[in-house]
Amino acid sequence: MTSVSRDVFGILPGGGGTVERFHLESEHLKADIISYGCIITRLETKDKHGNFTDIVLGFDDLEGYVNKHPYFGAVIGRVANRIANGKFTVDGKDYELAINNGPNSIHGGIKGFDKVLWTPEMVENGVCFFHTSADGDEGYPGELKVWVTYTVDGSKLTVNYRAQSTKVTPINLTNHSYFNLAGQGSSDIYGHEVSIDADHYLPVDDTMIPTGEVASVVGTCFDLRKPVMLESRIEKFQINGFDHNFCLRVEKEPQHCARVHHPSSGRVLSVSTTQPGVQFYTANFLDGSLKGKGGAVYQKHSAFCLETQAWPDAVNKPQFPSALLYPGEEYNHTTWFEFA
Ligand code: BGC
Numbered sequence: 001m002t003s004v005s006r007d008v009f010g011i012l013p014g015g016g017g018t019v020e021r022f023h024l025e026s027e028h029l030k031a032d033i034i035s036y037g038c039i040i041t042r043l044e045t046k047d048k049h050g051n052f053t054d055i056v057l058g059f060d061d062l063e064g065y066v067n068k069h070p071y072f073g074a075v076i077g078r079v080a081n082r083i084a085n086g087k088f089t090v091d092g093k094d095y096e097l098a099i100n101n102g103p104n105s106i107h108g109g110i111k112g113f114d115k116v117l118w119t120p121e122m123v124e125n126g127v128c129f130f131h132t133s134a135d136g137d138e139g140y141p142g143e144l145k146v147w148v149t150y151t152v153d154g155s156k157l158t159v160n161y162r163a164q165s166t167k168v169t170p171i172n173l174t175n176h177s178y179f180n181l182a183g184q185g186s187s188d189i190y191g192h193e194v195s196i197d198a199d200h201y202l203p204v205d206d207t208m209i210p211t212g213e214v215a216s217v218v219g220t221c222f223d224l225r226k227p228v229m230l231e232s233r234i235e236k237f238q239i240n241g242f243d244h245n246f247c248l249r250v251e252k253e254p255q256h257c258a259r260v261h262h263p264s265s266g267r268v269l270s271v272s273t274t275q276p277g278v279q280f281y282t283a284n285f286l287d288g289s290l291k292g293k294g295g296a297v298y299q300k301h302s303a304f305c306l307e308t309q310a311w312p313d314a315v316n317k318p319q320f321p322s323a324l325l326y327p328g329e330e331y332n333h334t335t336w337f338e339f340a
Contacts, residue, residue, distance in 0.1 A: 002026045002125040002152045009034045009041070010062030017117045019062055022127040028155035029339060037114040038075035038129045038148045039065055040177050042293075043157070045339040048266025055267070057178040057185075057303050060293050066115075069290060070283075071176040074114030075148050075161075076107045078133060078140045079323070080174040081245070081279060081312040084209045088315040090141065090324065091168045097139040102207045107176075109138035113146070114176070126151030126158075135166065142167030142327070156338045163331040170315040171325045173333065174275075178283060178303035181262035181269060185296030189282065189304050190231035193261040196224040196280060198246035202311060209313050210320075214247060222246070227261065230282070234301075241282035241301055245312050251276045251321050254334070258306050268340040273308035274333045276321045281305040308335045 002024055009021035019036040030052060032042035041059070044052040058072045059065055065072070086097035086105035097105040107114070118129035126149060133144040142165040149160045161173040180186045201222040202210040217223040221237035222244065234241060248257055257278050258271045271278070283303040292298050310323035325331045 004122055004126060006120075006122065009036070012036070012062070012066065012117060019117065020120055022120065022122070024126055024150065024152040026152050026154055029152050029157060031150070031152055031157060033127060033150050034062075034065075035118050035120045035129060036062065036065060037073075037116065038118055038150075038175075039114070040073040040150075040175065041065075043177070045155075045267060053183040053265075054293065055179055055181055055184060057180065057296075057298055058293055064292075070285060071107060071114055073177045074175070075173060076176050076307070077113035077146065077171070077173045078108050078138065078144060079170050079172045079315070080107055080176075080307060080309050081172065082106050082209055083170070084313050084316050086139075088170060090170065090315065093141070095139055095141060104207055104209060111138065113173075118148070123149060123151070125153055140169055142169045144169060144171070146173070148173070155340060156336055158334060158336050160334045161331065163325060164329075165325045166327055168324055168326050170323050171331050172310040172314070172323050173331070174279075174307045174309045175335065176305060176307055178305055179260070179269060180303045181260060181267040182265055184293060184303075185298075186302065187299060188301045190234070190301070191229070191262060191264060192304065193227045193229050193263065194224055194258070194280075194304075195227040196246050196258045196278065197256055198222075198248055198278075199225070200247040202245045202247065204244065208243065210245065210311065210317065212317055212319065224280075227259070241284040242280045243282070243284055245277045245279050245309070247311065248273070248276055248278060254336075257308065260304065260306075270338045270340070271306050271308065271335065272338070273335040275308040275310065275335065277309050277311045279305065279307040279309055279312070281307065308333075
């Protein structure tokens, strides 16, 4: 049994509207999700002693989320991850996006889906958020209708993304939660054991755009097919952390994608998805400058993200699985976060 309740989280400045918070609760999971950015602001799961702890980074109030932050808990769109030089051509037309990450466009632009107020509706076991992105919004073609539904069932949090467009458009929707299974605000994730079911990953250039090569993980730090402890992996390969797309084995069917185990707390997160890829990001760009929930200071490597997604820059890489949505078709992807 999942109970769903709602209250007011805050008021957006400048008459921007009222942000509601939805509380989804089962015997195993407690999730708070707000109508601004479809942001998961709190996610409590049980440790091995049965104690609930909040395991996602974020802020205590709306102001934190309205200000610039690295997408804590938010739904990212219209296109998550990077588009090279913010340029692409579809249907014979050239499009240009705002450049907001080095020379590239990232996470939907200046005002992506993480910065809009969605229209919520309570559904069985959860909440569905709706948003219309206008034709030309952030430079993208076509009016796009988007539905994001969060449901809780026992120990599972499901996120379903649906969309329809009036013109051919690139699309890539994901959730950008930052997890720390020791509890949000814990200093690092080195004691987390990670596995990702991918035989290939995408090497990137120095602006983080995939080179186009689909490289084997064998013999590299990206071979996470068997569980590895993050600390020893980062040390052994002398890397700055992970911020790469792992290519999953199947393109559209549900598949198990990643598992993270934190032995001290006993928490396990298993992620499954219908998406063809997952960005494993170890919060390399956090630097302690943000004041988070309960006064927490978020340092480099104090969280990890598993952003299930289309492969980055797919719109400019015909050899990658297509990330285009055509009029008359429906985009429909689901990701499952299961906690044990
Ligand atoms: C990207 C990182 C970026 C982070 C926050 C991730 O999806 O891969 O490079 O720093 O989002 O924007």
